[in-house]
Amino acid sequence: MVTSGKPQGAPEPAGESCRLPWPFDVYEAQCPTRMVLDRIADKWAVLILDRLRDGPVRFNHLRRDIKGISQKVLSQTLKKLERDGLLSRAVFPTVPVTVEYALTPLGRTLTDAVAAIAHWAERNMDAVLAAQAAYDARAGGDPG
Amino acid sequence: MVTSGKPQGAPEPAGESCRLPWPFDVYEAQCPTRMVLDRIADKWAVLILDRLRDGPVRFNHLRRDIKGISQKVLSQTLKKLERDGLLSRAVFPTVPVTVEYALTPLGRTLTDAVAAIAHWAERNMDAVLAAQAAYDARAGGDPG
């Protein structure tokens, strides 16, 4: 988390200073937009949001679906996303208590963008892996 | 960041296991898609890619524009993005050597999705901040 950088070259008060008409400056360290970006530019958040597109999912269901996520990080990420108003947490007093996580309307607006990222990764996986292989082959000495 | 705790220069050969027909699950831990997602679901990578949309930018220019990024992280992120084939690094033997970073065609295909994220953050910043305030107010002492 940044939010501690100095206004280098732009000694403006935080908050208002980045509400420029367009294009915005997400690049300003003090900008709240950066805080938002901090949250959603997260591997697990992307996977969780994408997973919730089909409807509400329970905690352990998410945990099993999103392979490799730890309970701690899942819990933390869900809390952050809930705090940001992107998803809702519903507790049902069933037998072993059931907790369902679902996208909020706000969260729903994000998932399109998020899905675009996830699907880009799927579609361009091969190209990226090829690029990595080429890069690694060059690694060490490149006459350029 | 690395799922299996291995150095990032050596992608696992477990790639085939997730090459299901379609859509292969980003949710599988060993899936290369996850490695791709790992890279692009990153705060700084998003800002860098978005910053390069207008054309090539030099190292220190990026550093000054993207407030709060450290040289180390900028360098590391640029290397990762270059390795993934998303951007290119051009060295010009000018007086103090000039290094320009630019989007590759592959990177260009990503920036639309990435820009969508950045712009979503800009547009929905207020809603997110309001949600956070509401959440924090509840968290204090609201049993109901």
Add this chain to the structure above:
DNA sequence: GAAGCTGGTTTCCAATGGAAACCTATCCTT
């Protein structure tokens, strides 16, 4: 020859992420 520009790397330290154990509560089995 000190300072400043370029583009980095290195060092130190605190925050984060992952693995696995632990906790609370309610069933089901034995």
Add this chain to the structure above:
DNA sequence: AAGGATAGGTTTCCATTGGAAACCAGCTTC
């Protein structure tokens, strides 16, 4: 009633990561 399973977490421990700042190296200007 003890033991296990399920559900939803929290806690603990430790390795990796991110950030701040120092350092490095080539070349120019003062």
